[in-house]
Amino acid sequence: MTTTTNIIKINMSSTTKSPANQQEKQWNIIKNVFCLEGTFSLSEGGEGEEEMRQVLRLVQQVGAGQLVLDFALDAIWVTLRKVIVPKFWSHFIVYSKQKNGGDDESSEGSVEVMSRIATAVSELYDSAVSFIPQIHKCEMLVDQTGAVYEACVSGGLMEHFKLHLRASLHSQMPTSFTLLIHKFYTAAFKVFYHTQVGNQGEETDETSEEPIQCGGCDAATDACHCQAITNTFCQVNRQLLELDLLERLAGDVVSSLLLGVITDHVTTTCRDSYDQSRIKQLEKWVENIVVGWLEVVYCGGRGQLSSADPAIQTLVTNSLNQTYIAALYHTYTTTRIDQLFNIVIEYPESQPALEDIRDCLDRTHLRDRLVSSLRSAIQTRLLHPGVNTTDVLHAYISAIKALRVLDPKGVLLELVSEPVRQYLRGREDTVRYIVTSLTDESCSELCEELLVATPLVLDDCPTEDDPSDPWQTWTPDPVHAHTLKSKSQRTADIISMLVNIYGSKDVFITEYRTILADRILSQFNYNTEREVRYxxxxxxxxxxTLPLLHKCEVMVKDVADSKRINSSINSDENPRREKQKFPVSCMILSAQFWPSFKEERLKLPEEVTRDLDTYTEAFQELKGNRTLNWKPHLGQVQVEVELKNRTLNLTVTPTQATIILHFEGRSKWSIEDLSSVTQVPKTVLRRKITYWQTQGVLQEVETDVFVLVEGEEAGEESGEAAVAGISSPGLAPPAIEEDEAESVMASAQDQREEELQVFWSYIVGMLTNLDSLPLERIHAMLKMFVQGSVECSQQELRAFLDRKVRHHHLIFTNGLYKLPKN
Incomplete structure (x- = not known):
């Protein structure tokens, strides 16, 4: 400041001719009024208006207005940087050193932090207010002399002063301040939240006893600090607002605090709760709690945003719309994305949560995250050998329905479901379960879908645009859609989606033929009403027009024809009926329309064979040039087994009936002898005899030797063997249950093997003429010569040829197949 005075004196000596004493007196007045000498004193500046006008005239006379203004402002800025700001930050530096390594999370720590910050802010506020007279003098100097200053902001010297104050504070901010100010606002928000929750009646479960601690300040209830914290908080905010320091010093802290609060609240509210819509409730919570606290912060405790400064209103409104509501949607969506697998599985109960996610997805950019997260969850929790095909399909169906709630266009579904489709395509029982569910009333989910009269939409079947969707309402597909399949496939129904797992209708109709045959031949009744409906x-x-469905129609028609033929042959007017020892009721099947049967050997007893021949003769008389080819191992037999102490009326298979019939003339049989007579393999025969053991009719007295049990005395004579061989008739072992559930039709693999036999004669002809051929050449030639009969991929052909190699019908060397030499 001494240098400043000297400069002024030098300038004065060169610009005025006043006496030295008068000159010095004038400049002393100027220095005292504008504090141009020594350290700036906050107590100065109490001159009256008349004295101030005289000083301004004096400054104007000597032409030093700009010089005085520059040095006056410089004195203010220096005092801010070197005195006011360091004193303000010293409160936080000292507190940080005192609490370094200590625990100030208690209520006493919170109160101490509040008190420390309140003291520091109050001192800063008083210091800044004391500058107002000096700022006012400088403004008058500018008006009277025309002096100018560097106008960094609009609004006059006072705004210029606030800008320098903010800059000085920011340049010297200690690292500990952010932590302390965060604790300050955290403690204040906790008190506010506790008050709001108490006012809304959202108390905790512990309502029967008075809480030991206050939920707001964590102090004992008889020493609650909530009111003191609130008062201190409001005072600090008012002072910071007046100095335009609130946003600079606490804006980021307030934002991060509220964002953390929103995240915690959303996570707690949405934990394992999918059956209720939560987004409206959360929006209301943000308006009540977040906006309510923002009003307290930015309105200085008045809590009325409408009465605040328009700039403050704009700040709070923008923060709400751009920051906190957006954060709510983002947090809610990410939380639900982490739970999406469970939400999908629990559909339709989880539909409210899905609708919330759909609304939030339109306001966020989290679609990619949703797809990757759900695909990962499906891969980890669903697509592994430990999950049944039934569960995988149920999850896939739920995903189809749930993801169409999120995205009716089907893009999300297509992106997520492809791994499931590939996995199901590799499971052997997928088709059987789908077809069974479609035609079984107990599986209502898919059965109800079948009742919807909608044709299939396959991947290779584009459909015309829907005329009910005019171009005026057309909307483009999402950005991901260009990498996906046709739009018609993405919006297809559930059954079309399931059929498109394999991309062919024939696979499903072939499986349906097998299931239909099983149902007809397992029930052996003529009621086909349900099958006709399906x-x-x-x-x-x-x-x-599908040929396989026409075959199914013939199969159902065979049942009705069999009923009519049986009624005619077994009528009382038929003379052959009296000759039959075993009445026969036959299911007559058109062999070329039915799928292949399992081939099992069984030689029926002669008396049974005679009755079957009698039935065949009657059929030939009825149908002329047609005859019957019997399948002796298929069917059901009503038997009556008379023992000494009981009589059993049972329905068994022909093999089981044949076994017990042989024990009628001979009470003891070995497995080897019985197999020779019945021509049934020993392993199969051993399994079939188990049924009669469970009924207590047969007993194994030696290894693979069985005797007929006539009464209780037989069991007593055989001792321990009887105990081991005879079990309660009511307890059937798993072998019997498995036998009853066993399909009479050939497996899909066996049927496919039979279809591929069509190629064998062509392959033999090729290799006879060309000696040896690679797989690719054989496949190409078969496609050329056997078009339209049986479809066969190169992988299937390779497997077929490899089986021929194992059976020594072909030789494979150096990548070439050839016939073995005789």
Whole structure:
């Protein structure tokens, strides 16, 4: 400051001719009024208006207005940087050193932090207010002399002063301040939140006893600090607002605190709760709690945003819309994305949560995250050998329904479901379960879908644009859609989606033929009403012209024809009926329309064979040039087993009936002898005899030797063997249950093997003429010569040829197949 005075004196000596004493007196007045000498004193500046006008005239006379203004402002800035700001930050530096390594998370620590910050802010506020007279003098100097200053901001010297104050504070901010100010606002928000929750009646479960601690300040209830914390908080905010320091010093802290609070609240509210819509409730919570606290912060405790400064209103409104509501949607969506697998599995109960996610997805950019997260969850929790095919399909169906709630266009579904489709395609029992569910009333989920009269939409079947969707309402597909399949496939129904797992209708109709045959031959009744109904629905879905469905129609018709033929042959007017020892009721099947049967050997007793021949003669008389080819191992037999102490009326298989019939003339048989007579393999025969053991009719007295149990005395004579061989008739072992559930039709693999036999004669002809051929050449030639009969991929052909190699029908060397030499 001494240098400043000297400069002024030098300038004065060169610009005025006043006496030296008068000159010095004038400049002393100027220095005292504008504090141009020594350290700036906050107590100065109490001159009256008349004295101030005289000083301004004096400054104007000597032409030093700009010089005086520059040095006056410089004195203020220096005092701010070197005195006021360091004193303010010293409160936090000292507190940080005192608490370094200590625990100030208690209520006493919170109160101490509040008190420390309140003291520091109050001192800063008083210091800044004391500058107002000096700022006012400088403004008058500018008006009277025309002096100018560097106007960094609009609003006059006072705004210029606030800008320098903010800059000085920011340049010297200690690292500990952020932690302390965060504790300050955290403690204040905790008190505010506790007050709001108490006012809304959202108390905790412990309502029967008075809490030991206050939920707001964590102090004992008789020493609550909530009011003191609130008062201190409001005072600090008012002072910071007046100095325009609130946003600079605490804006980021307030934002991070509220964002953390929103995240915690959303996570707690949405934990394992999917059956209720939560987004409206959360929006209301943000308006009540977050906005309510922002009003307290930015309105200085008045809590009325409408009465605040327009700039403050704009700040709070923008923060709400751009920061906190957006954070709410983002947090809610990310929370639900982490739970999405469970939400999908629990559909339709979880539909409210899905609708919330759909609304939030439109306001966030989290679609990619949703797809990757759900695909990962499906891969980890669903697509592994430990999960049944039934569960995988149920999850896939739920995903189809749930993801169409999120995205009716089907893009999300297509992106997520592809791994599931590939996995199901590799499981052997997928088709059987799907077809069984479609035609089984107990599986209502898919059965109800079949009742919807909608044709299939396959991947290679584009459909015309829906005329009910005019171009005026057309909307483009999402950005991901260009990498996916046709739009019609993405919006297809559930059955179409399941059929497209394999991309072919024939696979499903072939499986349906097998299931239909099993149902007809396992029930052995003539009631086909249900099968006709399902067949009609399948025709609507898969198309009436499909050849395999025509075969299914013939199969159902065979049942009705069999009923009519049996009624005619077994009528009382038929003379052959009296000759039959074993009445026969036959299911007559058209062999070329039915799928292949399992081939099992069984030689029926002669008396049974005679009755079957009698039935065949009657059929030939009825049908003329047609005859019957019997399948002796298929069917059901009503038997009556008369023992000494009981009589059993049972329905058994022909093999089981043949076994017990042989024990009628001979009470003891070995497995080897019985197998020779019945021509049934020993392993199969051993399994079939188990049924009669469970009924207490047969007993194994030696290894693979069985005797007929006539009464209780037989069991007593055989001792321990009887105990081991005879079990309660009511307890059937798993072998019997498995036998009853066993399909009479050939497996899909066996049926496919039979179809591929069509190629064998062509392959033999090729290799006879060309000696040896690679797989690719054989496949190409078969596609050329056997078009339209049986479809066969190169992988299937390789497996077929490899089986021929194992059976020594072919030789494979150096990548070439050739016939063995005789």
């Amino acid at each position: 067949l009609e629905h399948l025709k609507v879905r898969f198309g009436e």
